[in-house]
Amino acid sequence: MSLVDTLTRALGADAVLTGGDMAPWTRDWTGQYRWTPLCVARPADRDGVAAVLSAAHQAGVAVVPVGGNTGLSGGTMAEGAVMLSLDRMNTVREIRPEARLAVVEAGVILSNLHEAAADHGLSFPMTFGARGSCTLGGILATNAGGSNVLRHGNTRDLVLGVEVVLADGRVIDLMSELHKDNTGLNLRHLMIGSEGVLGVITAAVVKLVPAPRAYATAMVAVASLDQALVLLNRLQEATGGQVEAFEYMPRRFVEEYGKLHPETRPPFDQGHDVNLLIELGATAPRDVDPDPDGQVPVARYLEDVLAGMLEDGAVLDAVVARSEAQRRAFWARREAAAEVSTSRPVVLTDVAVPLDKVSEFLLRAEARLAALDPQAVPMVVAHLGDGNVHCSVWIGVDAAGRNQIMEAVEEEALALGGSFSAEHGIGISKRPAMARFKDPVALEIMRGIKAVMDPKGILNPGKVIP
């Protein structure tokens, strides 16, 4: 019996797609990667996942797990493989408000978890543009980042427990909800960020935090990136660390967004080089309850710091959101980053550098790119508070090799103590960088661990580990 028949018998005919039915699973979000899977298997529960893996393991056929398929590194490319979609496992099993946790299945869409948490006055503080289609399984598999890492950490910092199905169908139950649990080697953190090469995460226990009861959100133009860092530090000092997001959009990004969305207003009457989207979030009465004169204290903290730096000339202009609609408009611009970047032929990069090196990195990267390809246009946007720069590069008709451009950007980040992959993961697109830049002994250990957990190498082959 063929593997497709075996899977159909195990899961039911509706749960195994072939031919044209597979269309949504034959390309990634960027359209840069296209493939034809053997079939798409959509199990309804953990036992179904185990059945798929067990059968594929016996048959020696590759399996590529997929969530919302919104990754930017080609991590779900699955030529000839069983594509294991977790999309039917989409239940928020439990929200425990007192314990501030949620138990979720891997196929839950991020914005659905946001809504479920909000019903209890809580928040799962991981968010980014793809939240309406990306899933918890993908978020965990890639250790996703986003805009609130500054305050709440990366995905791995928000996870208490996971359930994993191994390549051969065996299950590891690590669904702890404890904040202290030192019981041997930490397999949870090994799984998080492993991009489907070690096993398939089927469920998780995640932390929730009190939802902010008041935000202070502003678009701010500053004189330089160095002044932006001064501003970040002053805001953290004034609020005791309540900065939720600190995002950088250069002049070119703001202009291109305006062209794509001519119905929107530019942030300022006049264009500026260094534009920031800043958000503070507050939960405590002393920050949230209006002053005698009607002002929300957290907004006052922001305005006081901005006012001081306006006087100095360090802040050039600032607009504080006066309504939720205005706040959402600020965020819509920032969250269009993937749309703006991919609106022309592009090489995507995702580097991190130490916070105080972002300015130097950008100067060096632009000089390198200009020398490589005079038509190359850096389309930068950054989670500045994390030192995470998305230096996408629009490439000309006679573009230098894509890999050459990517490597040039990554080398400049590494030269400053940075990383060639901050939050998008390795997938296929960063595998050459792994081979070039990662500690070779670390790579050897990764290969050994892969062989232990997936001895036949069926799980997401050709990804992550070169």
Add this chain to the structure above:
Amino acid sequence: MSLVDTLTRALGADAVLTGGDMAPWTRDWTGQYRWTPLCVARPADRDGVAAVLSAAHQAGVAVVPVGGNTGLSGGTMAEGAVMLSLDRMNTVREIRPEARLAVVEAGVILSNLHEAAADHGLSFPMTFGARGSCTLGGILATNAGGSNVLRHGNTRDLVLGVEVVLADGRVIDLMSELHKDNTGLNLRHLMIGSEGVLGVITAAVVKLVPAPRAYATAMVAVASLDQALVLLNRLQEATGGQVEAFEYMPRRFVEEYGKLHPETRPPFDQGHDVNLLIELGATAPRDVDPDPDGQVPVARYLEDVLAGMLEDGAVLDAVVARSEAQRRAFWARREAAAEVSTSRPVVLTDVAVPLDKVSEFLLRAEARLAALDPQAVPMVVAHLGDGNVHCSVWIGVDAAGRNQIMEAVEEEALALGGSFSAEHGIGISKRPAMARFKDPVALEIMRGIKAVMDPKGILNPGKVIP
């Protein structure tokens, strides 16, 4: 040439101890474990560590890394092994205040890092009673917890990068200082908490946080553990999460501490069953700068919440520290936990349960112990804010087996969704529990990873993985 001669030649005669010179390294802090190493090697740098491991690897001789030797699980027991002490690698290499990080060697004593950070108005927010002798290497190797986990997380949450020497002397350089770095399988988290069975951590990049500029510290007697949780939640809501420590000391603990330290005053005029040590920490001007009437706001938040619950009868008594000396006296009592527990023959346990199950756990554990051994006396102290209970058991002359007592306590924790090891790690003492309670597939994967990283099994043999 014998291994000792090889090591002496590599490191110098002063750096290799044998015979009576090894005395400080022949027992653990509790005195429960005693051993005779082959020798104690004290390399001065990473290359020295690599030389020791390389030579031992070739000779097939066991190596047991040791820091301050303050562990409570027998993790440094080294019968016939080379004991690899990191104590000479004790330099804080760098403090970078703007980046809020420190670069430290493994042998740095925790309190020395505290002092170095304090010089910059910063804090390394990991602390517990052994801070004057435990080392960063040991803290990382065990993923140590302590009293501030509630606010700042476990050790692993405070580490950005590590440098590791493998069993065969090869080095993995993961000394990142980035907050986002997704470059393959996370070997940093695999090393943290691995208790010396996978490699030797020789240096680390750790996070620092702004040092609190004001504390509000109180001893509080409450009517029940359930009311204690209500109090914790109210304090977190009032302050937006500024509770740094929330520690539980039952009546018996307070009384025994008083007997061991008759020079000290009891916390209250009258004894109470449920005594809490609570500390809030604040950095921002709005919490720290005195009110017009001279009061520090963070102290007012605490007092307001306590006053409300005093009226309800939920809080029975409360004393807020009026001086740093008084604050230190409160902490001295709590940090004498190891001294109090080990003042009689004892079985140490270190379990975690969900926060709202602590009360039920204690009732169940006491009933089990009473049935097992009528002379057994539970000597409890807890990081209540983490659900981490140290239910030590003083054992009678005709004590039931130590393992039987330990297992009884651990079983009751597990029955409530808890863990048999919260923060002390596995070492030798929890190895039977690992065999009994840990997911068997997880154990098999751990054995596989151990074989990849330490194929000859020379690193801390007989520990952690059963």
